[in-house]
Amino acid sequence: MTPNLVALLYLVSGVLFILALRGLSSPATSRQGNYFGMTGMAIAMVTTLAVAAPQSVWTWLLLLGGLGVGGSIGAVTARRIAMTAMPELVAAFHSLVGLAAVFVAAAALYAPDSFGIGTRGAIGAASLIEMSLGVAIGAITFTGSVIAFAKLSGRMSGKPIILPARHAINLGLFVAIVYLIYLFCQSGGDATLFWAITLLSMLFGVLIIIPIGGADMPVVVSMLNSYSGWAAAGIGFTLSNIALIITGALVGSSGAILSYIMCKGMNRSFISVILGGFGGETAGPAAGGEQKPVKLGSAEDAAYVMKNASKVIIVPGYGMAVAQAQHALREMGDALKKEGVEVKYAIHPVAGRMPGHMNVLLAEANVPYDEVFELEDINSEFPQADVVYVIGANDVVNPAAENDKTSPIYGMPVLQAWKAGTVLFNKRSLASGYAGIDNPLFYNDNTVMVLGDAKKMTEEIVKALAH
């Protein structure tokens, strides 16, 4: 194959990746888009194998072995993973992209000839800049995603870990990494400096994620998605590979846009999220200790109110994911529809632990996607709704965000559930949400608290509806 043909084939796979993302503009075209992505990947891999065909049987074995081991782990995981565990799976995948970037950069450092970037110890400065950026961002992505994974999967507390003088430590680390990169680029490719950059970047990755609390995880996951893209682009420049450069740019901007959408959904600036220290799962400031009265209701009460409604809007949150209540919820929706009730679902952009988390769970439970609405499309409908069923959500329906200037979440766009006739609020207890903020909606006259596990409570409501 001529170098021109090779470059064009990589361009084709880059374009197929663009089409893969393009397909996601609607569920109807998304499946086809995914096939475009797979085709692009196959073209890139076959082209590479044709250019640098392994010379020995031993190399073929290594190659097929690596593909086989990795591929089977990936395929089995993809098949078995529960939809509720998607945020931690995505975080784990990000960490692998980061680590792969580090390893590819290391391989290029030890055998630069085969990558066409010079000889051992005498690599061009431009290639070294690209390589060191790729490896630094890759290492940050790796450890940062490991921490995010640990927090999301509950292996580590979601509480922010605040080190004293952490800003000074982070700044010092950052300056040190930049200085080492400078030295590395002067050195022609010194291995010690390479590994020093890698280690410091890994430490940096840990330190920037540990102070970020559970509620800010959607931003963190999106941000790491973006980083994994920039790391891939850095390696793409090192290898002069168009497919990798295009993909890196796509993924980098995709993650950046998602981070922006998540920040806007919480009315927080990106900087304040990164600086961390918000969103612990602790109780908020003790509000004077006075107990305001709330109305409590049973599953039978909830079923009765909903059965007699003409329009019900369901607001799911992270609690629904934790309790795996999506299937019971869909049964409830079906039972209500059988009674002639109009049922809609309202999704807040930051509900759950990653962008689109609630949509996937509802889709898993066979809720048609045209019954599921985004905040700006459904917010005007709450006054016409007779009942709102809030299941496992809290901060995203907090009226304080609109009318209490002293509230930490003031200005955050929220679902105006309080405008409905009756609000049925399902929660495990009266504790505040992940932002640690009291919710005045609990104490409204038209709010009925149905306390209990989201799944059990919803199942009881379904039973009561059948009577």
Place this chain on the structure above:
Amino acid sequence: MHGRKQSTFGRLTALAAGAVTLTTALASPALAAGGIGGTIDPIVYELMVFVMAIFVGYYVVWAVTPALHTPLMSVTNAISSVIVVGALLAVAVEHGAVSGLTGGDTVASKTFGVLALIMAAVNIFGGFLVTQRMLAMYKKKGDKR
């Protein structure tokens, strides 16, 4: 409301398509170099592709429906594993095939290559398959399973 959305969407698509064409034109050195009359460092072309691809990504990703943001993340995971091309090159490094490569360097490159290959393979298979599994679940009203 709906009409306005549609037209915005149409514009985005046209913009994205235009940017792709531009990227393709820029990525062809012969075409551009002929006009300028000199040789341009390949890294400049790579940078052009990179910048254009960021713009393409910007418009394409804004057009993604929020309901599919989770599949978007898993599919971006899968495609960023095209870094596998670097892993394949590293595994294929042969001792003595190129100048100045010692046995130790070959072993190091191959080892890192295999490790990177395993990680990328997990992501490629895992990423595309889990995306497919998710996308298969999105049903319209009346669709049968």
